[in-house]
Amino acid sequence: TVGLKKLALRLAVYKGLREGWLAEHMFIVGMRGPGGRLTYFTGAFPAGCGKTATTMIADTVVGDDLALIREVGGEARAVNPEVGMFGIIDGVNPVDDPEVYRLLVNPEAEIIFCNVLLTEDGEVWWRGKPTEPRRGLNYAGEWWPGKVDAEGREVPPSHPNARFTVSIRLLEKLDPRIDDPLGVPVSGFIFGGRDPATLPPVVEAFDWHHGIVTMGAALESERTAAVLGKTGVMELNPFAILDFLPVSPGKFTEMHFRFAEKLARVPKVFQVNYFLRGKDGSYLAEKRDKLVWLRWMEHRVHGELDAATSPIGYLPLYEDLRELFDKHLGKDFPEHLYEEMFAMRTPQLLAKMERVRSAYEQDPDAPPELFEILSEQYRRVKELRSRHGDWVSPFRLDRK
Structure with missing residues (x-):
């Protein structure tokens, strides 16, 4: 059945390439905000990296694995083509x-x-x-x-x-719009991988192109038991869809650039990492912390929270997360934990950009803009390192 799924998704990706829409290896979920509003996100994660857990902690579920995304009335709208989870x-x-x-x-x-x-x-x-x-x-x-x-x-x-x-019909959180033929409006794309040493728990991209390159095309993850091969090895898995691509990752990246040109309202792009480890080797975040990262993203979509500007994107402010942890999880969020979670680990960030750039230099379809965006991010991280060193506290970053 996995083979049939792979074939079907490859055909859908290729059809989308020809017709100007996206077939993604993504969940579709809704998060409630003030006034009862419902904000929809799609999310791509390699196997074993928290995709199902993120789906199930959201407020409503449209789909847990695949999304077909088209432009409708200037919006990106997503439907779930599957009946199961x-x-x-x-x-x-x-x-x-x-x-x-x-x-x-x-x-x-x-x-x-x-x-x-x-x-x-x-x-x-x-x-x-x-x-x-x-x-x-x-x-x-x-x-x-x-x-x-x-x-x-x-x-x-x-x-x-x-x-x-x-x-999926058995879910208590099944979204009431699951059968809407026009899909649900997507306000944010989320990319997540298993990274024990580099990325903070949640980051917002500067814009669509920056997010598509540095969070989607550059998605790396530690290999898990969910795939064949030695576990614990970091590998590039662009958009968490590498096994399903009938085209090169560079071509798939360019598809996203072109898709956004048709949109009047372009979704924000975020990256999450639930697997950052502390100095003692233990995970810094608990499984339930995912809910806070999602709440923060929902507020950011609506422009309700400020952020700190880092070389890799916008980071949550400590006071906002402290309030969200207390309100939604009923627990303290100590300042020292925030600092360890959201610090910029500049040597690791530079090494990641070098690995990603090297991989795409072998891809003849990689668009020039991809290399420009990677180079700009590399320059920003290198400049931060020259000013503040290998480990930079988020409290030293500027607010946006």
């Missing part, structure tokens, strides 16, 4: 993922599981369930607590790439 189940638990967990344990819901443990008494078990795993069958055959493989390594009861498929 397909997500990684590893780590899903009732505390951090309450809605999807309730759905997955609902005996009335028709669900397809893979790479999980099926116990002898008929329970479907995955890592994240509060119960202890018991003897049964899993991806490697018969399983029991303490089982080891031929090399003496313990065999986990469920695989890190365990997944589920379910009808």
Whole structure:
């Protein structure tokens, strides 16, 4: 089925190239704001980087994986072409993922599981369930607590790439406009990857072209168990759609430039990174913090919050995040944590720009503007490093 999905999306991307619209590997969600307004975002993440979790923490869901985006009346409007949801189940638990967990344990819901443990008494078990795993069958055959493989390594009861498929119609947060033939108006594009050492939790691009290049085309992510190959390796995955592209990443980037030319209202572009680690190696953000990053983006779309200007885009101000954490999560957000999360790590940022530029120098379709935008960002980061060093506190940045 993944092969058929890949073929279908490749055909859609190519059709969009010929007709002037976008087929994206993106969720579509709605976030509520003051006065009950509903603001829609699309988001692209490589597998295992929080795409489903972000979808499920939003206020409404139009789609969790694919988006067809066309210009309608000067707006970018998105529809979900799928009827189901397909997500990684590893780590899903009732505390951090309450809605999807309730759905997955609902005996009335028709669900397809893979790479999980099926116990002898008929329970479907995955890592994240509060119960202890018991003897049964899993991806490697018969399983029991303490089982080891031929090399003496313990065999986990469920695989890190365990997944589920379910009808999207069963979601409590299903958006009322899911069947609107004109789609929903998109106010923001979000790109996210797994980056342990470089990018802050959320950044807003300076403009559409800057975001499409430095956040979409330059999207890097640490490889996870959701894909083949050695885990932990940083790899370039433009727009989180590399496996589905029938054209080069450079050509796909140019498609986005051309698409925006038709719009009277161009969406903002954001980048998120849920996987930044601190000096002790632990994640700096909690899983539920995603909600605050989304709330901040919703306010930024409507021009309601100021920001700090960094070389890579606009960053949240500490006082705004402190208020959002208290209002929406009921927890403190200490100043020292903000400083560690949103510091500019200039050597890592420069190395990232060098890797991305080197990759696109091999792409004959890469538009000249892509290199211009990368070079400008490289210059800004290098200038900041010359003034303030390798680690720059967000409190040293100018406000916008």
